[in-house]
Amino acid sequence: MNKRIVLITGAGIGIGRAAALTFGAQGDHVIVTDVLDDKGAEVVTEIQAAGGSAEFHHLDVTSTEAADALVGDLNTRFGGVDVIVANAGIALRVPMSEMTDETWHKTMDVDLYGMLRVIRPALPAMKEGASIICLSSIMGTSYGWDEHVHYSTAKSGVIGLIRGLAVEFADKGIRVNGVAPGYIRTAQLLNPGHSLGPDAAEIASPYIPMKRLGEPAEIANVIKFLASDDASYLTGQVITVDGGLTPGRY
């Protein structure tokens, strides 16, 4: 197959789904993975219905064994992965007074180690021109976030992961970058147990210089650019996509 092989984690809904549809629409072969089997399968059906190419695999990014097995299979079948979008993530609202080791580790396990688990087995077979994009957050790059210290910590860790990998693999022609979304309209953002919730999102919107939440496709388009040859000299960077929120003065 001469299509690019694009592996996306957490691709059943939200930003991951939007990225899968975007890569599918430009003719790549999309490896849609998620713990949400029905949602992931629906994304594959959508890509195929639009004339694209995709396959679904159940992948829980907290399992090293499962990540090794899936990526090993892709390496064997396709000779390596061309693009990884390490997107799977959870946000849980937990005040520090209720923070347990278990909750802390769970967030690190999905949001930070989960990225390492898919990237590590892919790297040896990735070729010059390959690209890795990891999802950080403005809560990792710029802001502290009350009741989400574990999330901010993990998303800041993602920046270290990006920079370290970018430098270690630059001379192999493998680029590693990140996207730090602001407030994007997804299930995560609209659930008050996870993130802002609908009420806080409405209150926050006027403070965003562009006066609105972002849409998943607006993150997917930046991911597409980072994975393209148009970004051939760009590595080790995290692009903030937030409608002007962090440079704003409020």
Ligand SMILES: NC(=O)c1ccc[n+]([C@@H]2O[C@H](COP(=O)([O-])OP(=O)(O)OC[C@H]3O[C@@H](n4cnc5c(N)ncnc54)[C@H](O)[C@@H]3O)[C@@H](O)[C@H]2O)c1
């Ligand atoms: N929505 C925002 O405003 C926003 C802002 C900043 C950063 N982000 C980040 O962008 C990424 C996507 O977020 P989203 O808003 O689309 O979230 P979402 O909740 O809509 O989707 C997250 C996806 O990750 C999957 N997932 C969760 N745990 C998993 C696991 N253990 N293994 C595999 N998949 C798992 C979910 O099933 C889901 O498909 C996340 O890393 C998130 O932290 C989102």
